[in-house]
Amino acid sequence: xxxxxxxxxxxxxxxxxxxxxxxxxxxxxxxxxxxxxxxxxxxxxxxxxxxxxxxxxxxxxxxxxxxxxxxxxxxxxxxxxxxxxxxxxxxxxxxxxxxxxxxxxxxxxxxxxxxxxxxxxxxxxxxxxxxxxxxxxxxxxxxxxxxxxxxxxxxxxxxxxxxxxxxxxxxxxxxxxxxxxxxxxxxxxxxxxxxxxxxxxxxxxxxxxxxxxxxxxxxxxxxxxxxxxxxxxxxxxxxxxxxxxxxxxxxxxxxxxxxxx
Amino acid sequence: xxxxxxxxxxxxxxxxxxxxxxxxxxxxxxxxxxxxxxxxxxxxxxxxxxxxxxxxxxxxxxxxxxxxxxxxxxxxxxxxxxxxxxxxxxxxxxxxxxxxxxxxxxxxxxxxxxxxxxxxxxxxxxxxxxxxxxxxxxxxxxxxxxxxxxxxxxxxxxxxxxxxxxxxxxxxxxxxxxxxxxxxxxxxxxxxxxxxxxxxxxxxxxxxxxxxxxxxxxxxxxxxxxxxxxxxxxxxxxxxxxxxxxxxx
Numbered sequence: 222x223x224x225x226x227x228x229x230x231x232x233x234x235x236x237x238x239x240x241x242x243x244x245x246x247x248x249x250x251x252x253x254x255x256x257x258x259x260x261x262x263x264x265x266x267x268x269x270x271x272x273x274x275x276x277x278x279x280x281x282x283x284x285x286x287x288x289x290x291x292x293x294x295x296x297x298x299x300x301x302x303x304x305x306x307x308x309x310x311x312x313x314x315x316x317x318x319x320x321x322x323x324x325x326x327x328x329x330x331x332x333x334x335x336x337x338x339x340x341x342x343x344x345x346x347x348x349x350x351x352x353x354x355x356x357x358x359x360x361x362x363x364x365x366x367x368x369x370x371x372x373x374x375x376x377x378x379x380x381x382x383x384x385x386x387x388x389x390x391x392x393x394x395x396x397x398x399x400x401x402x403x404x405x406x407x408x409x410x411x412x413x414x415x416x417x418x419x420x421x422x423x424x425x426x427x428x429x430x431x432x433x434x435x436x437x438x439x440x441x442x443x444x445x446x447x448x449x450x451x452x453x454x455x456x457x458x459x460x461x462x463x464x465x466x467x468x469x470x471x472x473x474x475x476x477x478x479x480x481x482x
Numbered sequence: 483x484x485x486x487x488x489x490x491x492x493x494x495x496x497x498x499x500x501x502x503x504x505x506x507x508x509x510x511x512x513x514x515x516x517x518x519x520x521x522x523x524x525x526x527x528x529x530x531x532x533x534x535x536x537x538x539x540x541x542x543x544x545x546x547x548x549x550x551x552x553x554x555x556x557x558x559x560x561x562x563x564x565x566x567x568x569x570x571x572x573x574x575x576x577x578x579x580x581x582x583x584x585x586x587x588x589x590x591x592x593x594x595x596x597x598x599x600x601x602x603x604x605x606x607x608x609x610x611x612x613x614x615x616x617x618x619x620x621x622x623x624x625x626x627x628x629x630x631x632x633x634x635x636x637x638x639x640x641x642x643x644x645x646x647x648x649x650x651x652x653x654x655x656x657x658x659x660x661x662x663x664x665x666x667x668x669x670x671x672x673x674x675x676x677x678x679x680x681x682x683x684x685x686x687x688x689x690x691x692x693x694x695x696x697x698x699x700x701x702x703x704x705x706x707x708x709x710x711x712x713x714x715x716x717x718x719x720x721x722x723x724x725x726x727x728x729x730x731x
Contacts, residue, residue, distance in 0.1 A: 405690035444654030470727035481716020
């Protein structure tokens, strides 16, 4: 998390005090996204269930006018309501980045609804609820907006034990395509960023039972090596900014070549 | 003497290639390639610091002659190519039963073989040292979807994208290789289509965000070549105003 963020490219990518809601803001890709977007002059609404983590990210962001909300994204039904409240108190939102996600590595014989329901709620249903909240006239910026879902290479690749995670992320691609068409008349763009394996706290938890050989193999599966959260955050910034004003319904895969080989 | 590192842009005399040149000239020294030297000069005049950029006037239909033509450009100016954008492209709309082998070869030569030949040269140490870092091919949504009369064009862009992935894997981690797949933007290539009002209205309604501007393509290219995209390789980046998700069009 200590990499310097360059500002010299800030001109076309500038978000000029637009308000962007980021879920999963307390760690990993969400946290790097908050830091980067704040350097591009966005005003961030940081959402996460981890309140101490949120406090840390609030301290890390540059600029002013940021807000935070401790909320569990699994509580899908409440999402549009708190989005309306946030817009009412702090002004309309220009963008939403859904970076909150739970991993799920389990053999299929153990995949009971009780186990996977929470994963599907946070990873997938919350994305739909965020879009529902965002398209309300009282929530979205009248200039239009941009939604970015963080999916995964597992949306198009498979792995033993990854059934539910793959399902939850592949669904985001389908969701983004139809939302892109439905929301285009409102000048709302909807895209996905599909990362490969990125060094995040979630990755560390997933990789903790692996031996050195397994770690090497995952690294070798990425021709450019494992990624950093900032690599993904840069693509999110590109898709939120006017640089991507003609891009919607697209998946931008940021994976060090994982899906190319 | 350490050669000065530059970006080669093919097809820089018009359309997306010209806009890409203008964008990249703000931060890079360029070799501008085109067939029409007068229009190539116009592109150079639109660039930042025009006198710093070289021009390479060559017809890429002669893919066998690329080596002999590009070498003096590099040697004569002490240049090495760090980034390569293949934006040259030919489109001829022809029903399959009317396709002639001659024009099919020309389209494949310009759209695909020229990219392969230039890449082959740029990764040879004798030709370009170990200087190549970033490559972007301007492909097309036609790489993924069919259209009547587009059989050869679709095939040429499909070949380009398949080659892009293979090159990305083979040349990692030193070189990153990606494609941008634009939909229809306002350019000389689409001017004829867009001047037909019925066709233009249909295209406007097929594109959820409307017809694009070459700037939209240039931003994506600039992004992919930058260090911000240092972990992106082997990817097709669709920049098409939502056209390809709109199957009912």
